[in-house]
Amino acid sequence: DMYPNLAGQHSTYLEKQLHDFRSAAQTGGKEGRMDPIMGGMSVALSDQDIADISAFYASQAKKDIEVKDVPELGAQLYKNGDAARGITACIACHGPGGKGAELAGFPAIDAQHANYIKIQLNKFHDTNRNNDLNGMMQDIAKKLNSDDIDALSKYISSLK
Numbered sequence: 001d002m003y004p005n006l007a008g009q010h011s012t013y014l015e016k017q018l019h020d021f022r023s024a025a026q027t028g029g030k031e032g033r034m035d036p037i038m039g040g041m042s043v044a045l046s047d048q049d050i051a052d053i054s055a056f057y058a059s060q061a062k063k064d065i066e067v068k069d070v071p072e073l074g075a076q077l078y079k080n081g082d083a084a085r086g087i088t089a090c091i092a093c094h095g096p097g098g099k100g101a102e103l104a105g106f107p108a109i110d111a112q113h114a115n116y117i118k119i120q121l122n123k124f125h126d127t128n129r130n131n132d133l134n135g136m137m138q139d140i141a142k143k144l145n146s147d148d149i150d151a152l153s154k155y156i157s158s159l160k
Contacts, residue, residue, distance in 0.1 A: 017033065094107075097110055
């Protein structure tokens with residue numbers, strides 16, 4: 001549950017991530033998205049390999065995740081955000097069912113394990129992950145506390 005479910009993810013998003021992993025591996029983390037596992041897997045991929053792998057995973061059917069005890073706070077933050085703290089609603093970019101918007105570069109986040117979502121939100125929060133468009137996820141995640149992240153992770157994982 002610490003790894004993403006890639007089935008049904010937008011191919012353009014997958015391509016971007018693989019290019020970013022490869023770039024980080026080639027530049028020692030000065031560019032792209034640093035990850036020791038994915039860096040090693042992506043460093044030898046050609047652009048065509050990346051396109052083919054991305055198309056393959058995008059064509060796969062998603063499998064729903066069973067989530068129990070979804071906190072109301074997660075639903076509230078996802079649907080409404082928190083204007084007082086400057087937290088934009090997740091639904092604005094990822095849509096009502098978490099399907100994202102491929103042309104805008106917003107990934108599908110439905111059918112992901114809560115633990116994976118939590119790990120990624122914490123990385124954005126701590127700025128350990130910084131390959132988001134214009135730093136949007138970092139800006140939002142840094143305003144979230146650990147209870148927010150836990151609740152959002154469970155809610156997002158429950159989206160179908």
